[in-house]
Amino acid sequence: MPDEAIDPHAPHAPQAPAAVGGHGGDALDTVGAWAKKYHLASRSVIEASLRDYGLGPTQYYVLYQLSHAGPTIQRDLGVMLSVERATLSGIVATLVRKGLVIQEADVSDQRQRVLRLTDAGRALWAELPDPVAILKDVAYSGISEADLAVARQVLQDATAKLTDYVTRLSAERQPILYPARAPQRRRDE
Template sequence: MTRSAVSHEVHAPARPTMLYLVKQLELAVRARLDEVLRPVSITPPQYAALTVLERRSDLSTAELARNSFVTDQSAADMVASIEERGLVSRVPDPRDRRRRVLRLTDAGRELLDRVREQVEAVETAMLSPLTTDEHTDLRRYVTLCRSALSSTPPQ
């Protein structure tokens, strides 16, 4: 190749992909939640599990795993830990007495109530650069993106 055939174009640096930005946001949220939840000795996945059970009771451990973004094995370990602390209990399934399902206990509700304001403050800080309309749009866009990649609706 001759010297004159070499391109001297200046390329702008590549922008990070949306996947990268979403992961960076997840890591930033996780770090802030770690700080908020440390005083009550629960992890963000445990917090997620408790909030799932607050919204939707009587889930199996496998169902809780799917709704809490953890593997079945991780969910089993997590449930054992929060059950030992009295934050959840296993009860007979009202639809099938041979099965046991998980329910949030009063202690679990009290723990969620203790951290609710701090967790909401993390979300408020994250959304603070956005207008109310932009916040609504972001929620809609994130929900649409999630739906495009998953066959199960968000809980």
């Protein structure tokens, strides 16, 4: 047998040895790895479709929300887009500087900021390509709705399980308590 060629597709072909550390298989050929590759490739398509307009993906989604839902509280927008507050502040500041968005105090709560499209923002929105439609046309061409539904369900289920796992893990962890530091004596004492 050692001199014979091994057909890896034969029913009882020997399996490749597990990788060092017990993580068998090709780590780059997992559902998670392909989900990440898809995310990066789709982000590249979205960035390329918006580049000529001077917009990034998150700026696009801010304009999308404001054009479809109207004025929106900035804090709520951060939650909707899963963007950290500091990151969103920079994105909004850029859109305000470009004259596409107005940021003003909410009349019912002066601490909150409400975002609105300007006339220039509405005009730009009207001429923007739809990067999500481009993405769907390119990525899903020739893939059946049934296959897309399965892929969506697998990723939804896996995401929910991982989110639940992290939540449970965080709840089980006890905070790290550092011993109180002894007061430092001054040299002149």
